[in-house]
Amino acid sequence: MKPIKIAIDGPAGAGKSTVAKRLAKELGYRYIDTGAMYRALTFKALKKKYNINDEESLKELLKKTNIEIRRNGCCENQIYLDNKNVTYEIRQPEVSNHVSIVAKSKQVRDYMLDLQRQMASQGGVVMDGRDIGSVVLPNAEVKFFLTASLEARAKRRQQELEKKGYYSDLETIAEEIALRDKIDQEREYSPLIQCPDAIYIDTSNYTIDEVVEILKKEIEKKLAEN
Template sequence: MTKTIRVAIDGPSGAGKSTLARSAAARLNFLYVDTGAIYRTIGCAVRRRDIDPGDRAAVVAALPALDIGLTYGADGLQHMELNGEDVTAEIRLPEISRYASVVSAYPEVRAYLLEMQRRLAREHSVIMDGRDIGTVVLPDAEVKVFLTASAEERARRRMLELQQRGTPEPYEDILRAIQERDWNDTHRAAAPLRQAEDAVLLDTTELDFTQSEEALLRIIRERAGL
């Protein structure tokens, strides 16, 4: 493929963006870029330094000392490195989510990571998912998808996932956390979550994984002319 194709997938927390984007990228032989993992790495660094994530000045002051790396292992999966250390597993800890949600709202943090994301899209055909990919990071992407599902269905899926991991949480707590995250993501000052005007809406509330993946692949192939 001579021309790089950029696929931007945005949507609320728990909509299945990462799982679907990763699988679709493998099917299309594209590079998958999980931008949420990049912000989680910043959140991980803030937590390790005992910085209050709500202290914007302290978070911004810590950025120059951070070396954020993104590599792809033999397993084909994206690995995140923090100052040379693989933190791929650590950034998935539940407590990191709160840190990532807070620090990702700061314009300085988003600006710090913007070029890294755009460089990957210049060098590879990518499927990149996040909250502002189609609106801010890759506004000229050939394909834009807004992937969503009802808060109740996202909470149900999350509950099942946690049960399978052996770390169950009450449905009501999960739903409350998702609703809070939705409000924060859509009301933050820097790059709030919203559907780009030229994005295709894909609601997976009534779809299983296979149906969702096929719907996503169909949109990508039609929009990119594959």
């Protein structure tokens, strides 16, 4: 089978990166976590005290920043910021709570778009994010829109945070996720949308294995149609 491009979009905690990684592994494709790139830039902005609401400040930041995704095997993404591995630091709640502000900026998105398209230019790829099917890879052979109820997503995020030693109540986590979704959906440039040609899957009541199986079947179906 000719290698294809698979785009996975959806709100926070829908299970995108977990299933994208699994899918890439099973297909022998490259996995690209675009959210990690926005997180890396936000991590630096907060650490170096750039004003994330100011375009001039973001321009300076972009000029002085180098973001790379290095592969560990096929599917583990290691995120390098100015040559330093920041894969774990970028998951901090502080970064999660500011990343959508940084991701609103047109110049930030243009910078990421170039990098993301370069990374996806060779071979089979599974890429996840918010604007993959709509903007980054509009010609992707298969597009998915994964979602889940806010409650299910908040519970998943809470469990994930607890494993990393961060404790927060469910209501606060749900509020933070809902606010991030709102900013991502309402921004002017490449907002989170469900593309008309994306396959919609509500993962609220499915395990990761079940979602991966559903995606695999949909990919086979789509390829058989073409």
